[in-house]
Amino acid sequence: MTSPWPRKRVLIVKTGHGETLDPENGEVISLGDILRSTVLLNLFPAAEYATTWVVSGAGAPLLANNPFISHLVVVNSLNLTELRLPYREYEVVVNLEKDPRMCRALDAVPAEIRYGYGLSGGGSVVMSSDAPEVQAMIHDPSFKRHQGRSWSELLYRILGRDYDGAPYVVQAPPRTPRWDVGLNHLVGSKFPLKAWPKGHWEQLAEGLSEHASVCWQQSANDLNGYIDWISSCRVIVTNDSLGLHLAMALGRGVVAMFGPTVATEVDQMPHMVKLLPEVDWDCVPCLSDTCTHEHTCMAYVSPRRVQQAVLDVLASLPVAAGRPLEVGAVR
Structure with missing residues (x-):
């Protein structure tokens, strides 16, 4: 009324x-x-x-x-x-x-x-x-x-209020996932240290393709297309980026990797795993755009750990209607 x-x-x-x-x-x-x-x-x-x-x-x-x-x-x-x-x-x-x-x-x-x-x-x-x-x-x-x-x-x-766990609010057309896993591998120019090494991404894609259907990031220069791509995946693997927040808003499973940025700034949601580098460095998280180490801290998030986290999140999700039966990686 x-x-x-x-x-x-x-x-x-x-x-x-x-x-x-x-x-x-x-x-x-x-x-x-x-x-x-x-x-x-x-x-x-x-x-x-x-x-x-x-x-x-x-x-x-x-x-x-x-x-x-x-x-x-x-x-x-x-x-x-x-x-x-x-x-x-x-x-x-x-x-x-x-x-x-x-x-x-x-x-x-x-x-x-x-x-x-x-x-x-x-x-x-x-x-x-x-x-x-x-x-x-x-x-x-x-x-x-x-x-x-x-x-x-x-x-x-x-606003003088206590946070109660409420979600982001976005409106996107409902879509049945087409892929099991989406690899959200690109990072913006503002914070290049968020990037996970290219070789790690390729190793992850190869390992996951034996168990699930995998799709690399699409529509990087088309926001509506990008939202549609994230909606098409059951689980998004991502660094700390827009794709992470979109996946959370759209209710997708998330495996998120943090190194130079602060993992606790992102709310913990259902079907979500946060992974941090396996290093004992005082500088992590540095919140910087430069690094003095030979390899950035993101290199110390191993593909093996990420793959296991993805499989765990996939197993925790309800089986979606129309879930693809084929496995493999698609760019």
């Missing part, structure tokens, strides 16, 4: 121009940060809230047809004098972008409650949350390496 009361208006700003809790903005849109921010939509169910989300053009396909979002506003640049929004004012504004131009534009939007980034009286960018862990993530680079909270927990803390 439809409520007789008008829905509260919520404005969420996450364009991907900067990762929410990193101190600096990057030059590359972070699609993964947009996706993992959708966990906040669980706080604003569509029956009670009319949510507007401001996103970059690159990130818009991640939010298309999302049942929690009433209006999707696309901006292709942060050089804006004003935001063209569907409502003049909002009950709640959540700004997850630290760019001062966005903060200034949002200051002109009347709101009862504001969360996230804004401008101080002196014109500097400040985070509204006084949660110590949120402030430490922004201002203390060493804190991030060893803190144990997930990104979802920290986003909830920005």
Whole structure:
């Protein structure tokens, strides 16, 4: 039954121009940060809230047809004098972008409650949350390496809420998996040290092809096609990347490898295994884009361990209708 009361208006700003809790903005849109921010939509169910989300053009396909979002506003640049929004004012504004131009534009939007980034009286960018862990993530680079909270927990803390294990919220057409295992082997230019060695990937594909149907990553330059490919696999093997978050959002089994980045930032989900390097190095995780070792820590995640983890996750999944009977690897 439809409520007789008008829905509260919520404005969420996450364009991907900067990762929410990193101190600096990057030059590359972070699609993964947009996706993992959708966990906040669980706080604003569509029956009670009319949510507007401001996103970059690159990130818009991640939010298309999302049942929690009433209006999707696309901006292709942060050089804006004003935001063209569907409502003049909002009950709640959540700004997850630290760019001062966005903060200034949002200051002109009347709101009862504001969360996230804004401008101080002196014109500097400040985070509204006084949660110590949120402030430490922004201002203390060493804190991030060893803190144990997930990104979802920290986003909830920005809004003064306790995280309850809610999932990411994405909308994708249902698809019966075509492949047992998808090898999500590519990494972005921002963090090349996340890459698992090419030879390890090839060894894994050869070993798995004796037990399961295997497909290498597809549609790297087509976001909609990429989402469709992940949907077509029962288990995704991946580094810490957009593919990891998409696989989680789409309910796929996941085997995720971490080395230079923080594994605890990613929520532990059902049918998911996280693997860390078998090295005793003080620098892991380094959160760096350079490495002084002859081989990066990712080389010390062995194909044997990954293969066993994949087989374990496959065995834990319900047998899907239409599961392929042939085995082998396909590029």
